[in-house]
Amino acid sequence: MEVKGTDWSGFHAPTLDDIEAMASKALAELPEPFKSLAADVTCTVAEFAEDDVLEHFEMESPFELMGLFTGIGLTEDGAVPQTGQMPNTVFLYRRAILDYWAENDDNTLGEVVTHVLIHELGHHFGFSDDDMEEIEARADAED
DSSP states (O other): OOOTTOOGGGOOOOOHHHHHHHHHHHHHTOOTTHHHHTTTOEEEEESSOOHHHHHHTTOSOGGGOOEEEESOOGGGTTSSOOTTOOOOEEEEEHHHHHHHHHHOTTSOHHHHHHHHHHHHHHHHTTOOHHHHHHHHHHHHHHO
16 A cells, blocks of 8 residues: 655665575474474575476466476485485575565565465465365465
């Protein structure tokens, strides 16, 4: 909500580092055993997903993808890393997250970052998008 007379000239959009700090806080606040199971997952923040990633998911706009998990989930033999295997990584896409947050005023930016991070960590734990949608729907029904 805009307040008349507010001087907005000193305000700036949250940076990549700001989003990374929010994600780090969310990771630190994960309950056990999830915190331990996610300890080796790398979290990277970028402006947008790379073009090849968007093409792979047949997305027309980089604003459609707020996060991505890459790697081998724990249920897919990812619990024991193989030689040469890259670490499991969650990518958070700052501009898409900010766009979603600006269009949906029912959550704080920290809540949006946490939600995207948890969703992507769900893939690390072996959940599909359908699994996570069902879990989220049940949680919403309980609220």
